[in-house]
Amino acid sequence: MIQAPLADQFPAYPHSWYLFCTAREIQRRPVSRSMLGGQFVAFRTASGRLVLMDGRCGHLGSDLGQGCVKGEAIQCPFHHWEYAADGQCSHIPAAADIPPWARQACYPVQERHGCIFFFNRPEALYPLPFFAGVGPDELAASRPFGTVLRCPWYMVGANAFDLQHFRAAHDRRLVGLPAVDCPAPFARRATARFAVAGDSLRDRVTRWAAGDEVEMSITDWCGNLMFATATFRRTTSYGLVATEPLATGGVWVRVIVFVRQSASWLGQLCRDVLRLEVRRWFIKKFLSADAPRLDGAHYNPHGLIEADRDLAEYFQWLAQVSHGTPNQEWRSTGLVPTLQPTAPA
Ligand code: FES
Ligand SMILES: [Fe+2]
Known part of the structure; x- marks a missing residue:
């Protein structure tokens, strides 16, 4: 008797690394994509750091992919809140205080061979793999x-x-x-x-x-x-x-x-x-x-x-x-x- 799991035992989206976009696509501006049941945005900061975070702004849900990079942060196009590379809101033009909840979830991200890969959980379960025996x-x-x-x-x-x-x-x-x-x-x-x-x-x-x-x-x-x-x-x-x-x-x-x-x-x-x-x-x-x-x-x-x-x-x-x-x-x-x-x- 051959035993195999029922279809409902598979998750909708496996815990893993995903190909998000090419490095060329984020050369000039942030790129957001709806995928894996969510929305994500990838961008490179002024110093070259690669960031991938939730793509919907924590304020009123605007698409951060329509925003722009400001130094080491991304600026939301709607009310210009800014989020640093660790997801923390770093600037709100209309307020001196930043509420503690103002933070975007960030994901492990890596560039390889001109492609941007990210892990769909806050921590990667394993490093981005490659072929056995070659670098x-x-x-x-x-x-x-x-x-x-x-x-x-x-x-x-x-x-x-x-x-x-x-x-x-x-x-x-x-x-x-x-x-x-x-x-x-x-x-x-x-x-x-x-x-x-x-x-x-x-x-x-x-x-x-x-x-x-x-x-x-x-x-x-x-x-x-x-x-x-x-x-x-x-x-x-x-x-x-x-x-x-x-x-x-x-x-x-x-x-x-x-x-x-x-x-x-x-x-x-x-x-x-x-x-x-x-x-x-x-x-x-x-x-x-x-x-x-x-x-x-x-x-x-x-x-x-x-x-x-x-x-x-x-x-x-x-x-x-x-x-x-x-x-x-x-x-x-x-x-x-x-x-x-x-x-x-
Ligand atoms: S929706 Fe992003 S700053 Fe308001
Ligand atoms: Fe085959």
């Missing part, structure tokens, strides 16, 4: 691409643990069985070897340029950040899948592709840009097998069979960690965590 400075990132899928958010990360779909949806043939482990209290990883078996031009080019076998490893953090590494004989591809559950019930899925960064600036300018475009195309094509199948899919815990055991265990794990409860058994795998997260700014 963020070693890789160059593509611009994100993405799509909106009409399915529950927790179906996206589940894809990596869905053994049946690998046999049916992708032109990769599984070589042996995948291994599943938990390298950190909020992370679950699936690793498997595949033969690049398809007859498409893409697969023929892949076999020629990269090799005919690939080891895919996908590390899932709380169901909304998935770090995928594809190690071929001659090269390694890196892709980050960042999801955002939408109020409409669907999920926005964005993908950032990475390559090893060249040492010289000329290499970074020419070679890396070209390699990123090529990888982006290949990964887009690979993922295009998943999008139409996931779009419109629904979660059915009673429909799982023995062949879905990894999938059911993933859902059990996710129902726990997505509420912010660490997986106590992660150490029992005997693995030393290989991830090298960097501390939040």
